[in-house]
Amino acid sequence: MDATYISPVKINLTLRVLSRRPDGYHEIISLFWKKKGIEGLTIQPHDNENIGDVLDVSGMKVNGENILFKALRWARDRSLIPPLRMCLTKEFLAGSGIGAGSGNAAALMMYLKAHCGLEIENDSLSSVGADVPFLAGDADLALVEGLGEKIRPQVPLKGLRWVIGFPYWRSDTSAAYRGIDDLREAGKLPLLPEDQCRTEATGILRRLRNGETAGLMPNDFLEVVSKGRPEYFRAFEAAERSGALAWGLSGSGSAFFMVFNDAEMSRRTVSLLEREDWVIKTTELE
Template sequence: MTSKREDGYHDLVSLFLRIPSMESLRITPLKQASCDRVRTLGLEIEGENILLRALRLAREAGFSVPFLDVEIQKNLPPGSGLGAGSGNGAALLQWLAANTPSPVWQQVARSTGADVSFLFSGAPLALVSGIGDVIEPLPCFPLSALVVFPGWKVGTKNAYGELDERCGGVYSKKESEARSETDALYKALVEGRPCGFLPNDLASALLERFPRYSELFVLFEELGYHAWGITGSGSAAFALSPKTRLPEVPWPSWVEQVIFLPSLF
């Protein structure tokens, strides 16, 4: 993080990586209806559903969008920091934009959520700045990922609120410094050099609250992964490497789900 804006959003510099879709939407236009219907299968979503926000903003932007019935097959737990909800919002906007192409859709994506711009863009890997809406695509390279979901959840607003309290409005890096750090990490990943724990300004509070993360990081290193960290505001942890196979692992009992992605690009 480099600063906090007056509107409450944070400016950042980060590497964003897209993983294969693990959820799906079934979209049906409603011929006779007075509102949208959004249903979730698998896992419950608390609060306003991002799909309803995306539809509202699309109409406010002047697009003629019929009322829709949208069924979400939800497979990734909310509060894990993977941006699954943002991905669903981006997928819905892509579906709408396919029928009425316009540069305005990117503005709608930005207003829908800070992570939605990247996911709407289609870039598999990018250096991202601003609030997440300034996207600089980067060349891909051989990479696999391991994502581990612990038994606890983290609220994004709570994570950012705690960061603000710790920083007192003064953030550790200027944008130029954050860019230099991110460029160096990207180069190390491309070259397959060990990086260890990847910087994340939200991680300090999470590591204090959930010290068991350290058990995962030890496992990641023992498995030969080059880099690891916490997904955004958490709670999932991840590891990166060119590895294409995952051996049997004695995961701690508090690990609820593990996803191995042998080839991201």
């Protein structure tokens, strides 16, 4: 019997990048917010081990190895899992910063947990993708630290909706991290104390819960990703004029988001963005 899961996606309301570790990775302190996306993953076990796992993808093209195969290798080290036939409907562009691929992996984890008895271990699951532990977990809103494995659930934000805009360009996460390192070596991007990063996130949550405008969300990648891309700031100005409570870059980009507490305002903003020739897709999520 097959089962269909809707892949979740996330935005980063705040995203602070800490110093580079000796192994080359960077830890983060980030306020992750999850909503149900629009990509579907249908999974059915089959008994032909000669064929192995089968993945059919429709919609957006996925270059290179799909993260689902990486997730399956991780899961098979921990549980007995039969060969799977998977059908994935891709609606979101790769390199957008909303965790779409990680959301597909999270949907697979949900299936394996329900049907194969897989136990989720955040510490090692982050090796599949930094966003996967949060997206595969139960929290809709959390302060996420480390490499994505340290998750502190927060009380959900109610009654707010997202508008996500996707520009025609993509972001390279590795290059964006290198850009942060370069800016810090040049003394152009401060490294904030960890307690200040947490206090910042808490304050933003308080304002949004009170229905107050929080403005441009702090994201250390913005200075790197927005270089030569003034379109971002035109979008942010439009968000402010349209009555958004918050706006910013999600992850390392390239997608940007706006948060509204009024459905009509968000719909009008979607109409405005669809007239921009540099925005190739918009999505509104409740």
